Amino acid sequence: MKKILTIITITSILFTACKKDNATPDFDEQNLASLSVEFDNIVGGRTLTFDNTAVPYTNATGEKFTISSIQYFISNIQLTTTDGKQFTVPQDSSYFLIKGADRASRFAKVKVPEGDYSKLTFVLGVDSLRSTMPVDKRTGVLDPALGGHDGGGMYWGWNSGYIFFKFEGNSEVITNDQFGDPTGKKQFKYHIGGFGGYSAPTINNIRTITVDLTNAGIAKVRKDRQSNIHLFVDLMKVFNGTTTFSIKTYPTVMFGEFSTVISKNFKDLFTHDHTEN
Amino acid sequence: MKLRYIKYFLVITVFAYACKKSEHIQEKVETFLGFQKPKNFPETAYNFANNPVTKEGFELGRMLFYEPRLSRDNTITCGSCHIQSSAFTQHGHDVSHGIEDRLGTRNSPPIMNLAWNKAFMWGGGIYDLDLFPISPITTHEEMDESLENVLNKLRSLDKYKSKFKAAFGSEEISTGKFLKALSQFMLMCVSSNSKYDKVMRKEGNASFTTTELEGYELFKQKCSSCHAEPLFTDNGFRNNGLVPSSINDLGLYTATLLATDKYKFKVPSLRNLKYTGPFMHDGRFLTLDAVFTHYAHEVQATENLDPLLNKNGIRGISINSDEKTKLMAFLNTLNDEEFINNKLLAEQ
Numbered sequence: 001m002k003k004i005l006t007i008i009t010i011t012s013i014l015f016t017a018c019k020k021d022n023a024t025p026d027f028d029e030q031n032l033a034s035l036s037v038e039f040d041n042i043v044g045g046r047t048l049t050f051d052n053t054a055v056p057y058t059n060a061t062g063e064k065f066t067i068s069s070i071q072y073f074i075s076n077i078q079l080t081t082t083d084g085k086q087f088t089v090p091q092d093s094s095y096f097l098i099k100g101a102d103r104a105s106r107f108a109k110v111k112v113p114e115g116d117y118s119k120l121t122f123v124l125g126v127d128s129l130r131s132t133m134p135v136d137k138r139t140g141v142l143d144p145a146l147g148g149h150d151g152g153g154m155y156w157g158w159n160s161g162y163i164f165f166k167f168e169g170n171s172e173v174i175t176n177d178q179f180g181d182p183t184g185k186k187q188f189k190y191h192i193g194g195f196g197g198y199s200a201p202t203i204n205n206i207r208t209i210t211v212d213l214t215n216a217g218i219a220k221v222r223k224d225r226q227s228n229i230h231l232f233v234d235l236m237k238v239f240n241g242t243t244t245f246s247i248k249t250y251p252t253v254m255f256g257e258f259s260t261v262i263s264k265n266f267k268d269l270f271t272h273d274h275t276e277n
Numbered sequence: 278m279k280l281r282y283i284k285y286f287l288v289i290t291v292f293a294y295a296c297k298k299s300e301h302i303q304e305k306v307e308t309f310l311g312f313q314k315p316k317n318f319p320e321t322a323y324n325f326a327n328n329p330v331t332k333e334g335f336e337l338g339r340m341l342f343y344e345p346r347l348s349r350d351n352t353i354t355c356g357s358c359h360i361q362s363s364a365f366t367q368h369g370h371d372v373s374h375g376i377e378d379r380l381g382t383r384n385s386p387p388i389m390n391l392a393w394n395k396a397f398m399w400g401g402g403i404y405d406l407d408l409f410p411i412s413p414i415t416t417h418e419e420m421d422e423s424l425e426n427v428l429n430k431l432r433s434l435d436k437y438k439s440k441f442k443a444a445f446g447s448e449e450i451s452t453g454k455f456l457k458a459l460s461q462f463m464l465m466c467v468s469s470n471s472k473y474d475k476v477m478r479k480e481g482n483a484s485f486t487t488t489e490l491e492g493y494e495l496f497k498q499k500c501s502s503c504h505a506e507p508l509f510t511d512n513g514f515r516n517n518g519l520v521p522s523s524i525n526d527l528g529l530y531t532a533t534l535l536a537t538d539k540y541k542f543k544v545p546s547l548r549n550l551k552y553t554g555p556f557m558h559d560g561r562f563l564t565l566d567a568v569f570t571h572y573a574h575e576v577q578a579t580e581n582l583d584p585l586l587n588k589n590g591i592r593g594i595s596i597n598s599d600e601k602t603k604l605m606a607f608l609n610t611l612n613d614e615e616f617i618n619n620k621l622l623a624e625q
Contacts, residue, residue: 132404134327134453135405135453136327136454136457138452138453139453143451143452145424145428145452158403160403160405160408199395199404200535202532202535
């Protein structure tokens with residue numbers, strides 16, 4: 001048995017070697033292969049290091065800050081081939097919680113038809129349909145019990161819904177009064193959620209991100225290799241994407257109007273660095 | 278369609294009294310037939326298809342409802358703030374009383390007829406009963422525990438393994454099963470056996486007295502547009518003109534951020550008022566008399582005051598003392614003694 005397996009393996013490796021430069025396979029929704037999207041958190045021109053008080057980061061407003069935690073949901077991944085064919089990853093396999101503190105969580109691993117992809121689309125957050133699903137459908141990263149409410153929890157119990165993007169850290173610019181952090185810890189907390197509401201329309205911070213892969217390398221998805229779309233997620237852009245804001249003015253943003261300003265910056269966080277094929 | 282669910286779930290508690298007068302022996306024979314929609318009630322809002330009430334699920338839910346491990350320091354249960362003898366409210370407390378003597382900001386509402394509820398909490402925010410318990414469990418002023426810890430505590434106990442298995446087919450204790458079991462218990466907290474209900478269903482020779490009947494007529498003229506029969510709430514959120522509280526609780530606005538929702542609170546049911554005082558979202562009125570005084574004389578012109586309380590430039594509802602007596606008599610017919618004494622709903 002082992003021998004047969006070895007033969008098969010060797011044969012397939014040989015075939016692989018021959019196939020590599022072959023033409024794009026026909027687009028077949030049944031012919032699935034692995035693809036990963038890597039969410040590599042960075043801060044401006046630097047790598048992400050937690051609580052680096054010795055050399056803090058500096059935002060566009062000139063405020064020095066450190067980061068203690070970053071977590072966000074990525075969902076509803078969709079890919080488009082170079083010739084315009086779209087594939088949407090089935091919903092049940094399309095929810096990912098990217099946790100800055102857990103390197104392994106940075107990959108969103110999906111199965112898509114073999115093909116050459118030049119466009120990636122995903123949602124930062126949890127779509128409204130999934131946000132209102134029965135409790136037994138909320139498993140895996142969507143389990144409301146995950147992470148506890150003080151720690152890594154990404155669920156609001158009092159106002160049913162997920163926190164899409166949770167970003168916390170410290171900055172000396174934060175005052176110790178009620179306009180800053182009354183506990184004196186000089187903490188900033190951005191818990192951005194809001195899917196539009198069950199019945200009445202409420203704030204909607206679901207953001208769809210589209211990344212063009214043409215310039216930095218299309219994803220060639222084949223069964224015999226692992227294609228990885230490597231994205232940079234620049235957390236600095238939270239403060240100066242479409243709108244620049246100051247940590248001192250907005251040290252805590254949760255379920256409130258200003259959250260929509262921050263969520264509009266989200267699209268600026270993502271850039272395609274390269275693709276490993 | 279709903280009839281199917283009704284059929285599953287009917288609870289009959291038969292009390293067989295042996296030698297009733299001399300022996301005081303009470304034998305209870307229970308046949309669990311599940312959730313029953315009372316004849317005079319409308320269709321339910323809860324999705325029973327996704328969580329049919331079973332005897333095992335209900336009993337597990339009841340155990341969990343009275344389980345102190347749901348709180349961080351294992352001191353309080355759901356039943357601590359929702360006491361059956363007070364129609365599942367916290368009698369005598371204006372605002373709810375959590376662990377370590379922490380005080381919340383709102384009055385503990387009754388666990389009653391929740392199958393007909395579309396929105397939960399005085400200020401909304403939760404629209405699915407199954408997701409409701411997460412809030413009191415995790416709120417700092419209430420149980421201050423994480424759902425993850427609660428589940429881990431339960432997983433360490435053999436008695437729960439067998440109960441979860443009996444209710445849901447496997448020993449696995451998941452968020453979904455835990456919450457669905459709690460829902461099954463809460464859904465069974467149906468109050469539908471007040472004098473009013475018996476009159477409406479024409480049971481036996483139940484009938485209103487003259488005063489009660491006059492009170493009922495007045496009720497229909499002056500109160501029923503918000504406290505709609507037979508649940509005695511329209512399930513809506515309205516500003517009834519209270520002076521904003523010292524913490525300026527903005528009510529529904531907190532959950533929706535819509536300016537038109539400021540100071541709107543859930544319209545509470547008028548069932549079981551005998552047991553559920555104090556009244557209003559912050560328990561500011563200790564007596565029904567104070568509530569009547571509010572509607573008759575103290576309604577404030579705050580933002581989003583309900584138009585029904587501000588007709589023709591006159592705020593409030595005109596109620597003279599004779600009318601008040603009659604209304605009180607009618608409201609008394611909404612108290613359901615069977616509900617607060619139903620042994621099935623008590624801690625076992």
